[in-house]
Each structure stands twice: as structure tokens, then as C-alpha cells.
Amino acid sequence: MKRIVLLGALVFVLAGCGEKKLDGSSEEAFKKSIADATSALPEGQRDQFKQDLTLISMSRIDLGGMMSGKQSPQSVIDSTRQELDGKTAVQVMERATAIRLEREVREKQQALAEIQELIGKKAKAEEAKKELQAFTVSKSRFYLMDEKYSSYKKPVIELSVKNGTTQPISRAYFKATIASPGRAIPWFTETFNYEIPGGLEPNEAADWTLAPNQFGKWGKVDAPADAVFTVEVYRLDGADQKALYDAEGLTEAAVKRLEALQAKYSAG
Structure with missing residues (x-):
């Protein structure tokens, strides 16, 4: 103008x-x-x-x-x-x-389309969170195990899960946190996923013992004895190996992008 x-x-x-x-x-x-x-x-x-x-x-x-x-x-x-x-x-x-x-x-047309896409992805993630509540983790444990003839310790994750959804699950994705009670900042956070051999049918439960890469972040975890290991399910893949429920939502960069686009174009 x-x-x-x-x-x-x-x-x-x-x-x-x-x-x-x-x-x-x-x-x-x-x-x-x-x-x-x-x-x-x-x-x-x-x-x-x-x-x-x-x-x-x-x-x-x-x-x-x-x-x-x-x-x-x-x-x-x-x-x-x-x-x-x-x-x-x-x-x-x-x-x-x-x-x-x-x-x-x-x-402006492209920006408005992108705004709708990001809002839609955000809303879809919120809906997915509700569905993911049906996939429960009743036990989660993490520890570093001494290995014979090696100075490196082997990281181990133990999980007990139950598929309370109505769909078979081929892979589960988790966000892990190791934190001490009363401390605002956790000692360790990381994501991991597990491809389930034979899948997990509706109402089926399983106990898993997983071995993350001992030479990566998991092998370097240094947390006190009172630290608690918790996991949160953020995505489940269906029988077709595609995302069935995905609550990952927007990345921090995408959130900032959405806010910037809305500030510039939504009122126009």
C-alpha cells in the first residue's frame, strides 16, 4: 500500500x-x-x-x-x-x-494455508494424546549393567506395557525422563522406539527388556540413586507401519513459526 x-x-x-x-x-x-x-x-x-x-x-x-x-x-x-x-x-x-x-x-495465501496446516497438526496431536492414554506403561526401569571383560556398562530398559487401544500396534515410540523428586530439571531426557516382533494386539500385554546403544547417550547417563525413570508414549504405529496416533505435535521452531505467521497475517 x-x-x-x-x-x-x-x-x-x-x-x-x-x-x-x-x-x-x-x-x-x-x-x-x-x-x-x-x-x-x-x-x-x-x-x-x-x-x-x-x-x-x-x-x-x-x-x-x-x-x-x-x-x-x-x-x-x-x-x-x-x-x-x-x-x-x-x-x-x-x-x-x-x-x-x-x-x-x-x-499471504501460502502463509494462511501454512497456518491452517500447523493448527491442524497441533489439534491432531491433542486428539492423539487422548487415544494414547489407552496404551499403558505399568512398569519402567532403567539401569546400567556391568559387562564382563569391558569397562563399559550396558544400558538396559525394562518396560511392562498393555495395548488398550482397539488397533494392533507394530511400533511404539517413547520419551524417557530420568529425574529426582523435587528437582525441576531432569538428569536425562531422550526418545526411543521399539519395533514389536509380531506386534501387540488389542488388550494384549507384554514385558520388554531393551538394550539401547551403550556408546551413545544412554551409556553416559549419570544420575543419583533416588532418580526415577519414567516414559511417555507419544506415537504408535499401526499394522501398516504408519503412524496411528502421533502426539509429537509441533516442534519449538514450528510453534515460533506459527506464532509469527499468525501475528503477521491472521488479523489482516
Whole structure:
């Protein structure tokens, strides 16, 4: 909108600068006419005129065409020259303003679509949390076990679970936390998942003993004796090995992205 107001003011100012037109008959003539039109402008508007010319030229670039060889830098220059042949500085500015407005409309449409997508993902995660409550973990234990002939300790996770959902489960995903009572910051947090041999049918229970990578984070856990190991189910895959319930929701970056987009576009 500011650009439109500015353009309206410029039309009056530029009217006294003559009607120098761009000559697109050849590349040499085009360059000379640009130089002539630029020199005829008030000094404060010359940079803007050059920016407008660049914008118009860039708007003609088709990345797909460039990649496939159907378009070349020279063809872009030639098509820009043909489009602007006979145009005055004011007309060039009008065209650049139209391109900017079209771009703003597209950006807003894309942003609103992204907002809806992120909101939908957030809502779906909240619904999934309710379904995941049916998949219960009645026992969770973690410890480091001494290994014979090795200075490394073997991390072990023991879980007792029950599939209270109405669907068979092929893989379960967990967020693990090791924390001490009364402490706000946990000693350790990490995610892990387990592909269930034969799956877990509805109302079926199982006891698992898992062995995380002893050379990764699990093998370096250092927590006091009073620390408690808890796990939270955040995703379950169905028989087709696709996400059945996924409560992972939005990442921290996605949350910030959603807030920024809503602040910029939702009220508009």
C-alpha cells in the first residue's frame, strides 16, 4: 500500500521529466535507453528505478525452465527487453508495483494455508494424546549393567506395557525422563522406539527388556540413586507401519513459526 501511495506522488514529479521511453529493439539500444531514462529521473528515484527493472526481470525467471534448459539467462533478458519496449519510467514503476502486490497476495495465501496446516497438526496431536492414554506403561526401569571383560556398562530398559487401544500396534515410540523428586530439571531426557516382533494386539500385554546403544547417550547417563525413570508414549504405529496416533505435535521452531505467521497475517 505504501508503494502505491509513493507511486502516485511520483507520477506527478516525473511528469516534468519528459516521456523518455525504453527502446527494446536491441540489447544495445535497451541499455542506452535505460541509462537515458535513469539520468532523467530525480536523483533520489534512480536507485528505485534500477530495483524495479531488476524485479521485473527476475519475475520472468522460471526455475523449472532454467533447470530443464527451456529457459536461459539470455532468453530472460530478451523477454524483459520485449516486455518493456516503449515503456516510460512511470510505467516501469507501475509494473513493478503490480508484481509486488501479486507477490504479497501469493505470500499471504501460502502463509494462511501454512497456518491452517500447523493448527491442524497441533489439534491432531491433542486428539492423539487422548487415544494414547489407552496404551499403558505399568512398569519402567532403567539401569546400567556391568559387562564382563569391558569397562563399559550396558544400558538396559525394562518396560511392562498393555495395548488398550482397539488397533494392533507394530511400533511404539517413547520419551524417557530420568529425574529426582523435587528437582525441576531432569538428569536425562531422550526418545526411543521399539519395533514389536509380531506386534501387540488389542488388550494384549507384554514385558520388554531393551538394550539401547551403550556408546551413545544412554551409556553416559549419570544420575543419583533416588532418580526415577519414567516414559511417555507419544506415537504408535499401526499394522501398516504408519503412524496411528502421533502426539509429537509441533516442534519449538514450528510453534515460533506459527506464532509469527499468525501475528503477521491472521488479523489482516
